[in-house]
Amino acid sequence: MYEVSSDLPEGYFYNSAPIINPKGEIIAVYRKMAPWRPSEQFTAPGKEYIVFEIPEKNTKVGVMICYDLNFPEIARNLTLMGAEVLVKLTQDPEELYELNKPIHFARALENQAYLVSTNTSGTFGNFSLLWKVLDNKSRG
Numbered sequence: 001m002y003e004v005s006s007d008l009p010e011g012y013f014y015n016s017a018p019i020i021n022p023k024g025e026i027i028a029v030y031r032k033m034a035p036w037r038p039s040e041q042f043t044a045p046g047k048e049y050i051v052f053e054i055p056e057k058n059t060k061v062g063v064m065i066c067y068d069l070n071f072p073e074i075a076r077n078l079t080l081m082g083a084e085v086l087v088k089l090t091q092d093p094e095e096l097y098e099l100n101k102p103i104h105f106a107r108a109l110e111n112q113a114y115l116v117s118t119n120t121s122g123t124f125g126n127f128s129l130l131w132k133v134l135d136n137k138s139r140g
Helices: 066-070 072-080 094-111
Strands: 014-020 026-031 051-054 059-065 085-090 114-119 122-124 127-129
Touching: 014 059, 026 059, 059 066, 059 072, 066 072, 066 085, 066 094, 072 085, 072 094, 085 094, 094 114
Parallel strands: 059 085, 085 114
Antiparallel strands: 014 026, 051 059, 122 127
16 A cells, blocks of 8 residues: 655655554554565665564564565575464566566575565456466466
C-alpha cells in the first residue's frame, strides 16, 4: 500500500506492508527498500529490515516487497536477523512473475530459508496477474 509520510517530500510515498498480529494490532511496517525505477520514481526507499515472530509457531518471518527479491543482500540480512521464512509480497504481471521464478528458488536456497511469494490475482490495467502455487512440478 502507498504510505504518505511527513518525513518525505511532497508527492513522494513509501510502498509499505503493515504487519498485523492476531489481535489486529500493527506491530511493524515494512517499507520497500528497492523501488523499481523508473516505474516507482516517487517511491522513497525504506531503511529498516523487518523480522517478526509468530509465537504460536515459534517461527521468525522476514518481509520483502516485489523487486526487493532481486537484491540478495535484502534476503540475507533478514535471515541474519533470524528469519526462517521469507515472505515476498508482489503485484506482478504473469510474464514478469514467470521471468523471476528462478530468483525465488535461489533466495530460498542461498539463505536456507523457506520463501513464500504472494501475488495479487485477476487483472490490473492491461495485465493479467498470475495466481499459481510453485511446487516441485513447476521447478522443472
